Amino acid sequence: EAAVTQSPRNKVAVTGGKVTLSCNQTNNHNNMYWYRQDTGHGLRLIHYSYGAGSTEKGDIPDGYKASRPSQENFSLILELATPSQTSVYFCASVPGGENTLYFGAGTRLSVL
Amino acid sequence: SQLAEENSWALSVHEGESVTVNCSYKTSITALQWYRQKSGKGPAQLILIRSNEREKRNGRLRATLDTSSQSSSLSITATRCEDTAVYFCATEMSNYNVLYFGSGTKLTVEP
Numbered sequence: 001e002a003a004v005t006q007s008p009r010n011k012v013a014v015t016g017g018k019v020t021l022s023c024n025q026t027n028n029h030n031n032m033y034w035y036r037q038d039t040g041h042g043l044r045l046i047h048y049s050y051g052a053g054s055t056e057k058g059d060i061p062d063g064y065k066a067s068r069p070s071q072e073n074f075s076l077i078l079e080l081a082t083p084s085q086t087s088v089y090f091c092a093s094v095p096g097g098e099n100t101l102y103f104g105a106g107t108r109l110s111v112l
Numbered sequence: 113s114q115l116a117e118e119n120s121w122a123l124s125v126h127e128g129e130s131v132t133v134n135c136s137y138k139t140s141i142t143a144l145q146w147y148r149q150k151s152g153k154g155p156a157q158l159i160l161i162r163s164n165e166r167e168k169r170n171g172r173l174r175a176t177l178d179t180s181s182q183s184s185s186l187s188i189t190a191t192r193c194e195d196t197a198v199y200f201c202a203t204e205m206s207n208y209n210v211l212y213f214g215s216g217t218k219l220t221v222e223p
Contacts, residue, residue: 004154031209042200042215043155050209058210090154099143099204101211103154 002027006091006104013111019078021107023091031094032074033101034058034066036087043090049074081111115139115212116203122218125191133217135184135201143204145211146175146186148197155200159186191221 004025013019023032030051035043045058047066055066063085065077074093078085088108092101119134137144143162147155159175161168161184168175174187184201198218202211 033210035213040215043202043213045210045212048210059212092154094209099145099209099211100157100160101147101155101202103156105152105154 002029002093002095002102004091004093004102004104006089006107009105009107011107011109013078013081013109015082015111017081017111019081019085019109019111021076021078021089021091021109023074023076023104024072025074025093025102026072027093027095027102028071029093029102030071030096032068033092033094034064034074034076035090035092036060037090037106038087046076046089078111083111085109086111115205116144116201116214118199118201118214118217120217121215122220124220124222126222127191127193129191130187130189131191131219131221132185132187133199133201133219135186135214137182137184137201137203139182139203139205141179141203141205144175144177144184145202145204146173146184147200147202147213149200149216150197158199188219193221193223195219195221 033048034046049068067075091104116137146158149155198216
């Protein structure tokens with residue numbers, strides 16, 4: 001089973017601060033994704049990547065940046081965190097040739 | 113996403129009963145996937161059904177796809193307490209490498 005590791009698992013940040021959420025997978029999957037999950041909205045796509053050096057905007061990219069420095073690592077960056085970004089964030093990766101998402105356990109972010 | 117939506121916010125059944133979760137979507141798709149998310153965990157795929165398939169099974173799970181009505185269903189037979197989770201449908205579209213998720217149906221299986 002593909003393993004996707006997110007860190008930290010929980011984060012409390014202050015409004016206006018910078019937050020970096022990290023995701024690591026050692027499955028050599030090409031595609032990686034960041035979703036946020038809020039009650040009533042399900043999972044919404046923020047950014048995704050096709051491989052090292054690539055980032056693409058998803059449905060709700062405003063206020064977020066993404067970085068894919070290597071095949072294994074995909075980060076989500078909140079340069080100026082706001083309370084509306086309080087949510088649970090999930091990273092996922094997809095093996096080449098299929099579209100099954102393998103999710104990490106999530107990061108619970110609270111912006112105060 | 114409005115591209116896929118489950119038709120019920122919450123369902124409750126007793127152990128041993130069968131239950132069906134329904135999903136509707138709004139655009140042409142190449143496949144539809146069902147995911148389950150247990151409390152405190154990330155979603156995990158249950159079934160992937162392609163647009164040229166009408167039915168797919170995985171143990172006690174059965175998914176159907178009706179492209180003419182743009183709808184899908186996930187049926188669970190002989191439910192168990194451990195089936196308690198949120199169930200999502202997610203759509204794939206041609207030329208896109210992303211999945212669009214509905215807002216989920218919370219299923220509670222009571223003893």
